Amino acid sequence: xxxxxxxxxxxxxxxxxxxxxxxxxxxxxxxxxxxxxxxxxxxxxxxxxxxxxxxxxxxxxxxxxxxxxxxxxxxxxxxxxxxxxxxxxxxxxxxxxxxxxxxxxxxxxxxxxxxxxxxxxxxxxxxxxxxxxxxxxxxxxxxxxxxxxxxxxxxxxxxxxxxxxxxxxxxxxxxxxxxxxxxxxxxxxxxxxxxxxxxxxxxxxxxxxxxxxxxxxxxxxxxxxxxxxxxxxxxxxxxxxxxxxxxxxxxxxxxxxxxxxxxxxxxxxxxxxxxxxxxxxxxxxxxxxxxxxxxxxxxxxxxxxxxxxxxxxxxxxxxxxxxxxxxxxxxxxxxxxxxxxxxxxxxxxxxxxxxxxxxxxxxxxxxxxxxxxxxxxxxxxxxxxxxxxxxxxxxxxxxxxxxxxxxxxxxxxxxxxxxxxxxxxxxxxxxxxxxxxxxxxxxxxxxxxxxxxxxxxxxxxxxxxxxxxxxxxxxxxxxxxxxxxxxxxxxxxxxxxxxxxxxxxxxxxxxxxxxxxxxxxxxxxxxxxxxxxxxxxxxxxxxxxxxxxxxxxxxxxxxxxxxxxxxxxxxxxxxxxxxxxxxxxxxxxxxxxxxxxxxxxxxxxxxxxxxxxxxxxxxxxxxxxxxxxxxxxxxxxxxxxxxxxxxxxxxxxxxxxxxxxxxxxxxxxxxxxxxxxxxxxxxxxxxxxxxxxxxxxxxxxxxxxxxxxxxxxxxxxxxxxxx
Numbered sequence: 001x002x003x004x005x006x007x008x009x010x011x012x013x014x015x016x017x018x019x020x021x022x023x024x025x026x027x028x029x030x031x032x033x034x035x036x037x038x039x040x041x042x043x044x045x046x047x048x049x050x051x052x053x054x055x056x057x058x059x060x061x062x063x064x065x066x067x068x069x070x071x072x073x074x075x076x077x078x079x080x081x082x083x084x085x086x087x088x089x090x091x092x093x094x095x096x097x098x099x100x101x102x103x104x105x106x107x108x109x110x111x112x113x114x115x116x117x118x119x120x121x122x123x124x125x126x127x128x129x130x131x132x133x134x135x136x137x138x139x140x141x142x143x144x145x146x147x148x149x150x151x152x153x154x155x156x157x158x159x160x161x162x163x164x165x166x167x168x169x170x171x172x173x174x175x176x177x178x179x180x181x182x183x184x185x186x187x188x189x190x191x192x193x194x195x196x197x198x199x200x201x202x203x204x205x206x207x208x209x210x211x212x213x214x215x216x217x218x219x220x221x222x223x224x225x226x227x228x229x230x231x232x233x234x235x236x237x238x239x240x241x242x243x244x245x246x247x248x249x250x251x252x253x254x255x256x257x258x259x260x261x262x263x264x265x266x267x268x269x270x271x272x273x274x275x276x277x278x279x280x281x282x283x284x285x286x287x288x289x290x291x292x293x294x295x296x297x298x299x300x301x302x303x304x305x306x307x308x309x310x311x312x313x314x315x316x317x318x319x320x321x322x323x324x325x326x327x328x329x330x331x332x333x334x335x336x337x338x339x340x341x342x343x344x345x346x347x348x349x350x351x352x353x354x355x356x357x358x359x360x361x362x363x364x365x366x367x368x369x370x371x372x373x374x375x376x377x378x379x380x381x382x383x384x385x386x387x388x389x390x391x392x393x394x395x396x397x398x399x400x401x402x403x404x405x406x407x408x409x410x411x412x413x414x415x416x417x418x419x420x421x422x423x424x425x426x427x428x429x430x431x432x433x434x435x436x437x438x439x440x441x442x443x444x445x446x447x448x449x450x451x452x453x454x455x456x457x458x459x460x461x462x463x464x465x466x467x468x469x470x471x472x473x474x475x476x477x478x479x480x481x482x483x484x485x486x487x488x489x490x491x492x493x494x495x496x497x498x499x500x501x502x503x504x505x506x507x508x509x510x511x512x513x514x515x516x517x518x519x520x521x522x523x524x525x526x527x528x529x530x531x532x533x534x535x536x537x538x539x540x541x542x543x544x545x546x547x548x549x550x551x552x553x554x555x556x557x558x559x560x561x562x563x564x565x566x567x568x569x570x571x572x573x574x575x576x577x578x579x580x581x582x583x584x585x586x587x588x589x590x591x592x593x594x595x596x597x598x599x600x601x602x603x604x605x606x607x608x609x610x611x612x613x614x615x616x617x618x619x620x621x622x623x624x625x626x627x628x629x630x631x632x633x634x635x636x637x638x639x640x641x642x643x644x645x646x647x648x649x650x651x652x653x654x655x656x657x658x659x660x661x662x663x664x665x666x667x668x669x670x671x672x673x674x675x676x677x678x679x680x681x682x683x684x685x686x687x688x689x690x691x692x693x694x695x696x697x698x699x700x701x702x703x704x705x706x707x708x709x710x711x712x713x714x715x716x717x718x719x720x721x722x723x
Contacts, residue, residue, distance in 0.1 A: 003127045004251070006078045006085065007136060008284070011219035013076065013087030014133040015094035016124040019101070020116035024082030025059050027110050028052040028066060070108050074100045085126050094120055135248075136215040151202065154192060158185060183256060216241050216248040218284060224250075226285065226329075227293040228277040230269040232395070233257055237277030239284060242291075253280045263417040265393045268317060270296035274303065275320050278327060285327060292331045298413060300333045315426060316416075371434060371441075371656075377420035379431035386422060386431055393417055407463040427461040439468050441656065447604070447631050449473045454636040458643075459657045478610045496672075497522040500648045503555040506543070506564070508534055509598040513621060516542050519597045523647035524637045526597050528625050536566035543569075547576070555579040604628040630655065639671055691715055 021027065029051055030038065038049040038056070052059055060081060067079045076087040076097045086101055088094025098119065105112065118124055123132040130137040152158035162182070181198045184190060222241040229236050236254045240247040253276075257264075261272060274292055278285060294300065302317065303324055380386045389408045392398070393415045401409045408415065415424050422429035430438050438460055442452050452469055473479050497503050503521040508514060514534055518527040529542045547553075556578055558564040564582070573580045608624045611617075619627075633645045634653045645653040652658075689695065689712050697710040 003080070003129070005283070006080060006127070007129075007131075008218040009078050010076070010085070010087045010131065011217045011221075012089050013094075013131070013217070014122065015088045015091050016118075016121050016126075016131055017086040017094060017098045017101075018118045018121075018124050018126060019084040019086070019105075020113045021082035021084070021105075022111045022113040025052045025054055025056075025063055028063055070104050070110065071101060074104065077101050080127055083126065085124075085131075087131075091120060135217050149206070151194070151199070153194075155186060158182065162186075216250050218250050220288070224284065224288070224290045225293060226274075226277050226281065226290060227334075228270075228273040229295060230257075230273040232269075233262055235269075235273045235276045237273065237280060239277075239281045250284070251281070253277065260419075263394070263420065265416040266396050267296060267298055267413060268416055270294060270299055271302070271317060271320055274299065274331075275323065278324065278329075285329075289328045289330070292329050293334050294331065295334060297333050300331050303331050371437060373419055373421065376428060376431070376434065379433050380421045380429075383431040383433070386429065389415070389429075390417055390420075390422055393422065424461055427457070427459060430460050430462045432462070435462055435465075435468065439472050442469065443472050443476070447600075447635050449479075450638055451632075451635045454638065455634070455657070458636055478607050478614075500525070501550045501553050503557065504546075504553045505557045505597075507559060507595060507598050508561065509601050515598075515601060515625075517597050517601055518546055520644070520648060523642075523644045524640065525644040525648035526601075526629065526632055528601055528629060530621060530625065534561075534563050536563045536568045539563045540569055540572045544572070552576050552578055555581060557581045557583065559583050600632070601625075601628060604631075689715060 030049060035048040035050060038053065040047045040049075052062065064079070064081055067081070067084075071077045071079055071084070074097055076093065077100075078085050078087075084101060086094060086097045088097055102112075123130060125131075128138075149161050150157075152161055181195065181201055185192060185194070185198065219241060222243060225240045225242050225247065227238040227240065227247075234254055234256050236252075238247075238252050239250045241250060242248075255276065257269070257272075261269070264272065274294060278292075292303070303321065380390065385404055385408075389405065393412070394417060397409065397412045411424055415422060415429075417423070442456055447455070449470060452473070453466060456465060456469060495503075500523050501520050505519045505521060507517050508531070509517050509528075514531040516529045516531050516539065518529075519525070527546055529546070531538060531542065543556075556573060558580070560582055563569060564580075570580065605624055605628070608619065608627065612619060630653070633648075634643050634655050636643050640647060643652065645651065691712055691714055693712045695710055695712060696707040698705060698707050
């Protein structure tokens with residue numbers, strides 16, 4: 001056990017007994033199997049230990065386990081290897097517990113060293129600390145060693161001194177200044193330079209440790225409070241009992257922040273201090289109700305009972321909220337001047353830092369070198385507005401700012417700093433010098449203004465980004481030349497699929513070349529296959545390849561093309577248990593998903609063809625198709641709000657935009673219905689037909705379109721019938 005674990009069992013003790021076991025390990029007898037493992041080969045033959053010797057790696061754990069069993073159930077008794085401590089609230093209780101301990105030791109033939117035992121004392125030394133009815137104190141000899149320690153002349157001596165200080169770190173309250181000058185000397189690559197500032201903090205630290213310090217012993221029956229604070233470079237936490245409104249410290253803890261943590265926004269640093277304090281004192285806090293005190297007012301709301309976390313708060317804050325939900329606590333705000341102990345600890349942290357867990361993903365999809373995070377960081381430092389925003393994000397915002405900073409001020413609680421550049425709502429804030437290049441990068445995907453905005457909103461942000469995107473599209477003659485004009489048509493939503501590849505829409509696109517386009521109704525995932533011909537045989541061959549990659553769908557929707565109506569295609573789908581739905585002739589809107597995808601493919605290929613002519617470049621047809629697919633699959637769809645890749649592959653695909661900043665909602669059907677209602681307001685009311693009704697039927701013969709009289713024989717559904 002740790003010394004802290006033992007001290008928590010001594011609450012209320014006023015009389016103490018300390019027993020020292022004589023030759024502790026040698027009192028533990030070994031069985032035959034263990035003796036074989038401890039056989040020594042000497043010039044006089046083989047010898048076996050019959051008792052547990054010193055130097056065996058598992059000896060401490062074995063002996064501790066045995067002593068825990070021996071003393072189990074005796075009130076006030078604790079053991080750390082060969083040192084036994086007995087505490088009682090009065091003389092009688094201590095006497096009774098001591099008698100039980102001695103009887104238990106005698107029963108197991110364990111001897112004590114009488115010369116090192118202290119019976120029924122009001123103050124004893126145990127595990128480098130002094131215990132009395134007031135609580136826990138540092139021992140005088142160790143304090144003297146700190147007080148008399150000479151000024152360090154190199155890194156090794158400084159580490160030795162700070163190690164001695166670290167032993168009594170839990171006694172360090174009310175630390176008003178920083179140990180940062182001393183920590184700087186320990187960093188790799190720094191030249192040793194003991195300055196007057198280092199000397200000042202060295203002397204101040206020795207004075208703090210030389211004071212009369214006492215800590216309350218942890219008691220389950222008393223109210224407990226955790227006070228946390230953060231400075232620019234350190235975290236501090238104080239665990240206390242609250243007795244009659246007075247805070248009595250149990251332990252103090254502090255640590256320096258990692259380089260990455262120092263870039264956090266001020267609110268995130270304060271939140272990190274709470275997470276650090278709760279993790280540090282987990283064994284005291286888990287499973288009981290306690291109070292957290294902070295000097296940062298917004299955290300009382302974020303970490304409060306209702307967890308009002310902003311939807312655009314940094315992801316790490318959401319993770320911390322989830323972590324803290326394991327604990328039962330109330331959070332209370334208190335002014336900084338009233339929590340000077342935790343504030344001081346954060347300014348005098350130990351050099352201990354947390355390890356950063358880094359995840360690195362790499363995938364090369366293009367030849368050009370992208371804009372990297374280093375470039376963003378460098379340009380952010382040069383940008384006057386973003387550098388000011390970064391400083392205020394680190395150190396706190398004023399009550400008001402000028403007009404140029406207003407867009408950032410209204411988002412100040414969601415802004416954070418990562419590797420030197422700004423993040424808002426998981427989007428990189430792009431400096432002005434790089435905005436034009438980012439817009440060009442978004443525009444080259446050739447996916448239209450709506451999808452371009454959706455893609456930008458998942459990656460980057462700056463004030464007025466939507467206007468920038470609209471302007472480049474309106475000024476691009478290629479985008480304007482391939483715009484499609486939508487034709488009104490009655491809309492009827494398809495049945496909503498619940499899984500990927502459940503219903504697949506197929507259609508052919510012909511634009512100098514022939515393509516088979518497949519669209520997954522659920523995820524909007526698109527597949528484009530280059531075809532040499534559109535015969536039924538080639539169509540079945542390509543569809544079979546799609547099924548081999550993604551499995552058999554439940555339903556396939558096609559138009560009335562001859563290759564889809566051919567017996568070979570019908571037999572193939574039927575043999576594989578796939579329902580084949582044919583759309584009405586001359587009504588392509590029924591197969592809207594595939595038709596829209598076909599138009600998107602055609603527009604993208606045409607744009608890329610025009611770009612090749614303008615730039616005098618030559619890309620293969622497959623290159624152009626792949627370029628379109630990567631952009632389409634990684635762009636959020638306006639119905640689902642997710643990228644097709646996220647829904648189909650259950651993960652995001654990495655793109656060049658991902659380097660800037662490295663949840664399907666169940667509202668798709670509702671949105672679809674709203675779109676239908678909005679569209680149908682501009683159309684005729686739906687008409688209900690019955691078998692036998694006389695109607696006019698539009699017929700097409702060559703280029704001649706005529707309406708001819710007819711009669712309905714059978715009604716298939718609300719919009720389809722046989723005539």
